[in-house]
Amino acid sequence: MNLLLLLALCGGLYFLFASNNGQGGSRKQIEQREQVQLQDALADAKRWTDRLGSQVLNLSGNDAASTQAMADASERFNAASAGLAEARTVKQAMLARESALEGLHYVNAAREIMGMPAGPALPELEGQRQAGRVTEERTVRQEDGSTVTASPHASSQTPHYYPGGMVAGRPVPAGWYSTAWWAPAMMTGMWAASSMMFYSAMFAGMAGTPSPAEFEAGDMGDMGDMGAGDMGDMGGDFGGGDFGGDFGGDMGGGFDFGFDF
Template identity: 50%
Template sequence: MFGFGRRKREAQQLADAREEALRWYERLGGQLMNLSGDQTAVKQALVDASERYNAAGGQLERATSLKQYDLARETALEGLAYIRAARTAMGIDPGPDLPPLAGARAGQITKEREVSVQGHSYRASPQPSNATPYYYPGGGVAGRGVPGGWYSEPWWKTALVAGAWGIGSVLVFDALFDNSFGDHGYDAAYNAGFDQGQDAGFDQGYDQGFDDGDGGDYDGDGGDYGDAGFGDGGDFGGDFGGDF
C-alpha cells in the first residue's frame, strides 16, 4: 500500500511538471504567431524565440522525468524572454515579468560598451539598436556569466551550444567585462566567482533543438500584436489565459 501511494504521488508530480512546461510552451507559441516586426533587433529576437520554441517542443516529446520537464519549461521561458526583448525593440509594453530563469545570475548591461578584439569591433548595450541587434537574457554559459543585454554579435553562442569556450570568444568576453575598466558596464549581480556548479543542464539543455548559426531572418507573417491585453499588465498569452 505504501509503495502504491508513493508511485501515485510521483505520477502526479510528473503530470504537474508536464502541464507547467506545456503552459509556457503554448504561451510562447501563441506569441510567435501574433508578433512580427521589420527592425533588425525585432527579427533577431523572434528568431531566437522560435529556436527556443522548437527546442522546448523536442524536449517535451522526449521528457520522462521531473528534471527533463523542468528543462523544457526553462527553454520555453527563455523563448518568452526573447519575446519580451522583441516587444521592447518595437517600443511596446513587454508585458508582465517572467519567473526568474534558473541561470539568470549574471547581471544586466547598464551602459554602452565598445571594444576591439583582434581588429574587430564588438559592442554591448542596455538598449536595442541596429548596431546591437542580438539579445541575450543573461545567465551562465559554459561556466561563465554573460550579462543580459543587447550585443553586436552573438559571440557566446558557440560556447552555449558546444559547452566550451573558444579562444576568440574568451578574448571578447574578457575585453567587454574586464575588471580594469572600474565601471564594468553591467550591474553587480555578476562577479568573478560565478557559480559553475549551478544547474548546467539549464545552460545547455536546449542545444538539441537548434543550430549554432546566426539564425537567419524571421519569416513569420503574423500581424502586429500591438498593445492588446497589455495595458494593465494582465494576461500575456491571449488565448492561453492565466497571469504571466
C-alpha cells in the same frame, strides 16, 4: 514450550509480512507521487510553451533588433516543443519550461523595441539574477580587426539580445550585443580558453555584471545537475532553425574572440 515456539514463529511471520506489505505500499506511494510531479511539470512546461507559440505565431519584428529577437524566440519555441515531446523526467520537463521562458523573454524584448506592452511579468530564468545585465555600452576590438559591442539598448549595431543567465556554467549578462558571442558555448557546452580574456576585456569594472573572477569560477547551480545528457534530450536544441542560421552566418569562419594566450 512448543506452544510458545509456535506463537513466536507465527508472530515473526506476521511481522515480516506486514513489513513487506508496508514497504510495497510506500514504494507505490513514491511512484504515484513522482508521476504526479512529472505531470505537473509537464503541464507547467506546456503552458509556457503554448503561450510562447501564440506570440511567435502572431508577432513579427519591424527592425533588425526586434526581428532577431523574434527569430531567437522562434528557435526557443522549437527547442521547448521538442524537449516537451521527449521529456520523461521532471528535470527534462523543467528544461523545456526554461526554453519556453527564455523565448518569452525574447518576445518581451521585441515588444519593448516596437513600443508594445511587454505583457505579464515572467519568472526569472535559472541564473538570470547572478548573470546581471549590461549597464553601459562597450566595444572590444579583436586581433583580426573585428569588434564585439555590448549595450543596454537595442540598435542596428547591437541586434542580438540575451535575457541573461548561465551558459555552460558561466554568466552571460542580459543585454544587446553585436554578435551572439555566447553561442559556441551554448552549442558545445564548453567555453573556449580565450573566453576568459574576452569577458574581462568586455565586462571588467562594469556595474551590474559579474566580475571576471566570478565568470572564471562559474556556477552551474541547479541547472548543472541536469547534465549534458539531459540537454541532448531536448532534440537538437541549438542545432538548427534560426539560431543555427545566425550561428553559421554571423559567426562562421571561426570565433575565438581574437585573443591569444
